[in-house]
Amino acid sequence: MMQHLVVFPIVVPLVAGILLLYRREGLIRFKRAVSVVATLMLLAVSMALVGRASSGEILYYALGDWQPPFGIVLVLDRLSALMLLLTSVLALGAVVFACAGDDEKGSNFHGLFQWQLLGINGAFLTGDLFNLFVFFEVLLLASYALLLHGGGKARIQSGVYYVVMNLAGSSLFLIAAGILYGALGTLNLADMAIRVAELPADRQGLVTAGGLILLVVFGLKSAILPLYFWLPRAYAAAPAPVAALFAIMTKVGIYAILRVYLLIFGDAAGPLAALEQAWVWWLGLATLVASAVGILSSRDLRLLIAYLVLLSVGTLLVCAGMRSEVSASALLYYLIHTTLITGGLFLLAEMIGVQRGKAGTRLVKARPLVQGKALSLLFFIGAIAVVGVPPLSGAIGKALVLAAADDAQRLWLWPTLLFASLASLVALSRAGSTLFWRSAHGSPSGSRLPALQWFGVIWLLSAAPLLVVFAHPVSVYTQATAEQLANPERLTEALLSPSRGHL
Amino acid sequence: MAFIAEALVSLMLVTGGVFVFIGSLGMAHLRDFYMRLHGPTKASTLGIGCMLVASMGYFWGVDGHIDIQEMLITLFLFITAPVSAHLLAKTGLHLRLKHAKKTGGVPFELRDEEVGKKPVPHPDKGHG
Amino acid sequence: MLSVALTITSTLVVIALILNLYRLVIGPDLPDRVLALDTMYVNSIALIVLLGLWLGGKTYFESALLIAMLGFISTVAVCKYILRGDIIE
Amino acid sequence: MITPRKWLPTPVLSLLLLFVWLLMARSYAPGQILLGGTLAILIPLVTYRFWDGHMQIKKPRLLVRFILRVLKDIVIANFEVARLLINPWKRLNPHFIEYPLMLEERFTITVLASTISLTPGTVSANLRLDGKSLLIHVLDIEDEQALIEQIRERYERPLKEIYEC
């Protein structure tokens, strides 16, 4: 079985989804059990995979036993292993939270959730451009369904934005993939990298066009300016566990940018090297600015958190735009931090909203909370972490990012990022003081929140201190990952020389 | 292929083409919808039939053994074409499409004196 | 001879299709357009048959079969739509 | 005990399906016959439940004759129509006819309506809701009564004999 480990992150949610979706109604206990167990299995598998990958060996799994570049391969390197682990950690928090009752607000929650994981994991693992498209579609369609879970106007409206934009994005992906196939004659990413390195001059323009249109697609997924508009309202409207899981979705776009451009348009690509860099860098900065404006304008906690997701996207993009080993390492650390924390915050926002009654998550005066103390403590932790104030993970992440910039980049990055941080500090302190301090008179009413919800939130937010305490081991891993990414020839060798790396 | 065979195939083919053409021509130039309906229903169907026979003949000649699978398409067309025409005529009647002035035996649904000149708008104004 | 016949027939079919397009575009009423579309489906079977004769193979037989079947169904659907609005009721 | 009846609810249909299968498969190999035969039995079994009433062909020989006649009529009809269509200057006399039906079964009415549509200058335009009459549009009419008679004798009666008597 061990030789199939790499495909487990796909098979487990696939099979779990099948079990869960076979019957539409009833069996909620069974479904919860299956879903949680599957997610736990995923967690275990991902940990094992991180263990395998941390040695630096690049493994691949040739589906259907068709060797690369002809068949579809799954590639396990440090980056993909890390993303898988991150996904499963996030998913566990979200799914446990959902088991407290959100899963019963519509049909098929758990099955869709597992298939959403299937899509995400597939996107992280695949080493094939078109297969990446397929997994993008899997994760998108699952996310469409999950976004609408529970219904309501806001969800429908934001769903229209989200779906239409992404549908157009899918068409663009096909165009880009088509051009790259037409110009390079292959779909395997590693093979593409090799072919780009030996590209005849008259095809460079084509590959440039393909590569850049692909960047639009990934930019749309990761919510870069000016393609981010779908994000804030969709994330704000999504049911809490779904929004939490969505925290990883923008990172799929970031991941794709790292994977594709560092591999195909690496140093070996000659004139095409670093094709995306300038765009990602400048637009990442602009995204930061836009997110800061959004953060300051938000009058609803969920929307605020959604814009915080955008802030993290901007930060990650500028990191990607710096395109150095240091910045990649900083990016990965920040990515782990921001995914888990924003995920946790979405869950927390739901709990707060429930206890505030009619006011929900709107930042207005409302009745006091029944479990205000505990909630405010968690909110405080989440807010500190997300703003990047010590002593929690965000501070380290931010410092790593700031330090990763070279002198020329600092001139732009530092003011932007610091002002954005300040904006989030201002907004979150206002939000926190409104939510927990500025309560209307009267005694709190409503019921206490279920334990499963607390577990979900604490599970995710505990990343904030843990990432600080274990900053060193984590960053050893991220640095090794960055180093692996900076040397894409190892991946191409592992995949395309027959004697090595095959499971 | 034998000359005769080829000639037959060619003839069949051209005949088919002509019918196809006539069917569409009728549809293009006749004066009212009910008359336009006749062309495609009959001529086009037969035209395709002819061409399929030509195809059958051709491949008989080339391959040496007869495959009459084209019959299947013809069968399908002969089953479906009249039904399409029937339904189309129904929609025409439903929408009370204009008919040529000299049409005789106009049924009640096309007569203004029976159902009024204009459709009475429904109170809820349709679903626009 | 066959090639001449093919050319003639092709020309006729092409003209037929253009006539269909003409009717489709000018209408004037919905049933006219539906009729035009239906005829277009039928006539495209002719195109497929011609393609088969031209290329000398029967690879496209199923395509023709499907056009015959599906063209009908799509006409039915549109007619039902005009008649009843709700096509599956 | 499963009776052969249950195995083979519609032998004619099964035969037809087998025939169609062989047409499509372009092969009469035993394997294909076996496969086609299996499907020819399976498919009616699956779709049997969709038939409300079951059509019995009472006089198959008559059916064959009927089909041949219709085919002949179709060919003739087309030349007829072609003449009408090509010559737009000829004054056409379009006409609607309300044809009173003698047939009662829906399926036979359908066959009749289809036949009418495929044959000279007529399209069956509407089957009245009560199923008692059929509206027919005629492209160029000469004598209404004659046409009704012709349809009655040429198509409706044979159909009635084949299926309903």
Add this chain to the structure above:
Amino acid sequence: MTLLWIALLPLLGVLVPLMAGRRSRLTCSLATMVAPAIALGLTLWQIPSLNAGESLRFFADWLPELGLALAFRLDGLSLLFNLLILGIGLLILLYAHFYLSEEEPVGRFYSFLMLFMASMVGISLSNNLLLLWLFWELTSLSSFLLIGFWSHQNDARKGARMALTVTGAGGLALLAGILLLGDIVGSFDMDQVLASGALIVEDARYPVMLTLVLLGAFTKSAQFPFQFWLPNAMAAPTPVSAYLHSATMVKAGIFLMARLHPALSDSALWQLVVPIVGMITLLYGAWFAFLKTDLKGILAFSTVSHLGLITVLLGIGTPMAVLAALFHILNHATFKAALFMISGIIDHEAGTRELKMLGRLRKTMPITALLLTLAAASMAGVPLFNGFLSKEMFLTETLESPLLGGLSWLMPVLATIASILSVGYSVRLVIAVCIKKPRQPSPKAPHEPPRMMRLPVEILVGLCLLVGILPAFMATGLLSLASQAVLQEPLDFHLSIWHGFKLPLLMSVVAFVIGGALYWQHAHLRKFKESFAPVDAARVFERALVSLGQRCEQLIAVWDGQSLQRYMGWLLLATFIMGAIGLSQITELTGDLGNQPVDGIVVLGAVMLIFGGLATAITHRYRLISLLMLSVVGLFVALTFARFSAPDLALTQLSVEVVTMILLMLALFFLPQKTPPESSAKRNLRDIVLAGGLGGVVASLNYAVMTRESFSISQFFMDNSVPGGGGHNVVNVILVDFRGFDTLGEITVLALAGLAIFKLLNRLRLFIPHSDSEGRIWSPDRYPAILTSISLALLPLALLVSAFIFLRGHNEPGGGFIAGLITAVALILLYMARGVEWTQQRLDFPFQPVAVVGVAVATLTGLGSWLFGHPFLTSAFGYFSLPVVGKFELATALLFDLGVYLAVVGATLMILANLGKVTTAHRPAVNATKSDDAGTNKESL
């Protein structure tokens, strides 16, 4: 290790009150004091080693990648601060025990206080710049919690947020400064930084770095122009004010300047900026302190002023100035903490802090009044008090400093003015509180506080006096250690009460005389001040934030606009630009292959497609017509596939096209039939240009690729299709074998679509139109009889065709997907002909399980290969022979394709039949004339 414990103990102490909070209050207070007391003891225990010149360090790596280490040092400066922090901290805890009322959550308060203490200790001990920053920010956070402790008060919330915002912003600047500094030095290690003064000052980035660091320090220490947050932070409970704003938090900035003094101060910039800012702050604070009427307000502004004083001294930077600064830090902490506590006592006992309601306390609270007078005397710089000593040193330094070149006389003059004001407000404080009669009665009748509540004050005032009288004995040791730490060399100095008649003394005298006189003119000055519009910093700040929020909202409204059209516009524009960039790099659009000749049928196809496309767009307002046009495009796309050797694609496209049409019509029924003309001509033109431009890019790219030779890997598939995949139809073999994984994903998508649509349709109640868009009532013939019979007749045929297409797919055009669609379409025809109810009764299998089983079959086929030790989805096939049947092939690919078939049938029916079902049960009677039920009835999904 001891150092680590000193740093950790207060941090652990945070947990103590939380755990002891349930116990009695006294237990809680005492328990809380344990940790800082031990830490204080440990600190004191280190003094001998310090005196012996040992360097006390602790180092543990934390995040070497960033340069962050858990590094502590204890030198004189840290010692000075630690003593203040822990010592005064203990006194504050004691004081707070009495100050807080019974109902208040004392455990929480203590733990915030301890958190604050821990972070201050951390700052003072940090031997790593980043670590220092970590603790620095932690003070901002804990002070936020402390200031906002009385969160029900509006002022407290606002004050807390303001403090957090300002110090937080400073903290961000500091982070940048520290990173830059670390970059210049090459390390964040404090020892290295402090040893690299010359290197740092010469670096080109020095000015920026210094600015950033000073921003951090100034905001924290409430230097001008960031002073405004401090007075507003007085909304905190008094122990907090006493602690944060006298001894500790505001001193963090001072500490930073002192700590980095050796590294940063040796530059003209430092010597220009720091003293000037300090001097402005000094005067500003003193002036407002003089005019405030609220006890705590006076103290707060006085604090601002004294912080300015210390800053000036650090700016001057001579060894003696540094010494003076350190000394004043110590002194200010003692007398100001005492004063704050006294103000708290007064507030507590008299119920007010307003001067006009206070007075004559020497009668009612004699001891407190005495303590107040003594502490105020120290603040004013009366001889024999510690304040006098450091102030004298300050005045001396202003005289001796060569700052400001020709304007160097300005410093002593300004210093004197500040002294005058400081005397003025001190006198005013004492007279107004203790001597004069109150103008209004106080809410409570004042009386002495509990004995123990006064104890901390007494200790502090005692210290003021002791140091003032015996400076050499009390302070020399500490100060010499501290100054050595800052100056990095031993400083020879002598603290004494008397320095002889010198200019500074004269300045002091002048200050006393004029300051005293000023008090009498106080009323006039207040009037003078009130003639200016009052600037309430809190209000301004609050308003600025609100208006910032509003501006941002407006900005978002303009920029975002909630307009999908705009979003799409951006997306297309971005794509256009990207594509155009690529195209611009292609010198020759036509590649080596060039054009193939055109034939008439191809032209016809192109014409049909172009016409169909344009017509779809042009007629889009008439939706059904537009759909018909779209159908033409769909048909001719299929024909194009057929024309260019892709029979499988043609079949797929045809079947998908029909299903799509049906689907679109099903949905269109519930949508408006027409789009009203609403796009402006400008907008249309813009859209046409954008769409056209991108279309042009697509066409060009398409052309460029097609005319270039393909280097595809496809030959592999051709070569291996039969031997490796067991199928002659390479496309199908790719789908079910070479790239079966894609197909698995694809059917998952399809099943997901079914599930998602089911979700959308769940509990959807739609308004059923009684008539079409022109008001025509629907045809009464729901199920046209002829259609019904024909669809029944077609069903077996269609199923047969479907089976045929399915079975041959591996070798000839076809396959599971197309077969599935044909089956689905045949059933849909039945639905159309006979309605949902009738059909559903006879088609009694649920669709969702079918779709899911389809995916399951495909998955299991893939998993099956594990049994044979092959990777997921490895196919197998074999040729077998049976007596009658003959030779035939069996392939796992067929099983996989069966999965595809089932998934397609299940998903398609799930979509279409469910959509059909939406309305069926709720259709009103055909001839209904009432329209009561016309409204849409919405429920959640």
Add this chain to the structure above:
Amino acid sequence: METLYAVTTGVLSACGLYLTLRGRTFPVVVGLTLLSYAVNLFLFSMGGLTTDGPALVHGEGVYADPLPQALVLTAIVIGFAMTAFVVILAMRARSELGNDQVDGKKEDRE
């Protein structure tokens, strides 16, 4: 032929894109469908245009590149799934929001 093909793809894309920029859901859906047709044509042609070479290997001969065909097949199916979803979403949006504007905010002007 390539020119004609490319022009067709371009025109179809442009028409589809134009429709996706409309303000009502239904035209947008139609536009996306049209766009996906265009994209399928585009992707299909990435292996070049081949006449009379369906990739059915029965011996020697010129074969069309089967890989783009397989990709297009997948793309068609996925496109169908997406279209199905988005059109139902449009329907639901109309029912929830009371009009069929893509932005869902303005008054229904009919």
